[in-house]
Amino acid sequence: MSGPVTPQLVFVHGVGGLRDTEQQRREWLEALADGARRAGHSDVISGLTQGWLAETRFANYSDLFTDAEAQGEAAGVSHGPEDTTFLEEFVTALVDELGHQAQESDDKRASAIVEDARAQLPGVDDEQEQGAGESFRILGRALTSLLQVPGLRRSAQWASGLPLLWHLSQVGRYLGRGRAADGGAALDVRIRERVLRGTDPERPLIVVAHSLGTVVAFEALRDYGGRVPLLMTLGSPLATATAVLHRLVPQPPRTPARVERWLNFWDRDDVVVGRPRIEKWMLPNADGVLPVTERVDSDGLWVHTATKYLRQSDVAGPLVEALKK
Known part of the structure; x- marks a missing residue:
């Protein structure tokens, strides 16, 4: 008689620079262990x-963003019209959210x-007079102002808007669906392949995704054939409708077919996250599964990090319980 099947746990990171796969795996596990202890596990x-x-x-795909184009974006000098359009929509959505x-x-x-910050956003007339690089700098200045909101000033890991804007541009690059310069697979396809590489559809798969990784995981799971007892999204921009x-x-977007439970967590002081609307804008899968959103409140700096979320007992508790089943 065979014993119980060991589940697969996949961590999917978000925006940022190059990552060390094993170091990040240990750090996420250590944060989860800390949260599990707080949750009584x-x-x-x-x-x-x-x-x-x-x-x-x-699942480390960070190197896919560090080609020559990404290096140009990091310096704020290489942006096309589609990049600028996405960033203007994203920054405007952040301004609207924080205003609300x-x-x-x-x-007051x-x-x-x-x-x-809103007054600094580029208008239609401005866009006709300036290039993409200048729009990028204008958006960076608007974000720098926005980061002075008291809660964000205490908790954000970005001292100014330009580094944050470069990180947000990775979301736009993923969603841009552009073909590789060498004619190979598009960036979004290669990223999703990294997430599912090595997974075994015969064993349960639990996915914990953060930031841009929540978008990646959502799309990667749409055609996955194995059981997914739990999809957990942390600090997700999925609710940024515009x-x-x-x-x-x-x-229209719908919960991936094999996902049996979807928990979504957000922190009010996480600048990348809008209010929880995912369940209102997402269609259920055939089993009626919709995301369930809960708010957590982190203390201190660097709220928009996966480890901050994983140390929360409300996050770690249901994750550990899913692993123990």
Whole structure:
């Protein structure tokens, strides 16, 4: 008689620079172990870190963004019209979101900062007079102003708008679906292949995705044939309707067919995340599964990191319980 099947746990990272696969896998596991301890699951700590609770893999696609084009974007000098259009839509959505939050809380200081950032956004007439590079710098300045909102100033890992804008441009590059310069597979195809590489459809697959990785995982799972007991999305831009939702494949967006449960977590001080609307804009799969969104509140700096989310007991608890089934 065969024993229980060890589940697969795949971590899918988001925006940022080059990553060390094994180091990141350890850091995410250590954060999850910390969260599991806080959630009352100290009995599984060794199982997480030593690998007998789940076979854990960190799906690293960061090198795919570090070609010559990406280096130009990092310097703020290489942007086409499609890149600029996406970034303008994304930054405008962030401004609108933070403005709405400021109104809800009657925070006059935050409202004033948001309106200052809004006034810096390029208009239609501006776009006819300036190139993509100048638009990039203008958007960077608007984001720099936006990062002065009190909650973001305490928690954001970006000191100014340009580094944040470069990271956001990775979302646009993924959604751009452009062909490779050498005629090979498009960037988004190669990224999704990294996520599913080595997975075994005969064993349950649990996916924990962060930031841009939530978009990648959502699309990667659409044709996956194995069981997915849990999809967990952290700090996701999927709810950014004007910039992200209508660019997803397939349209209209729906929960991937084999996903049995979808938990989505957001932090109010995470600048990349809009309010939880995913369940309103996502169609259910054939089993009626829709994302369930919960808010977490992190303390200190660098809120938009996967490890911040994984250390939350509300995040780690249901993840560990899914692994133990």
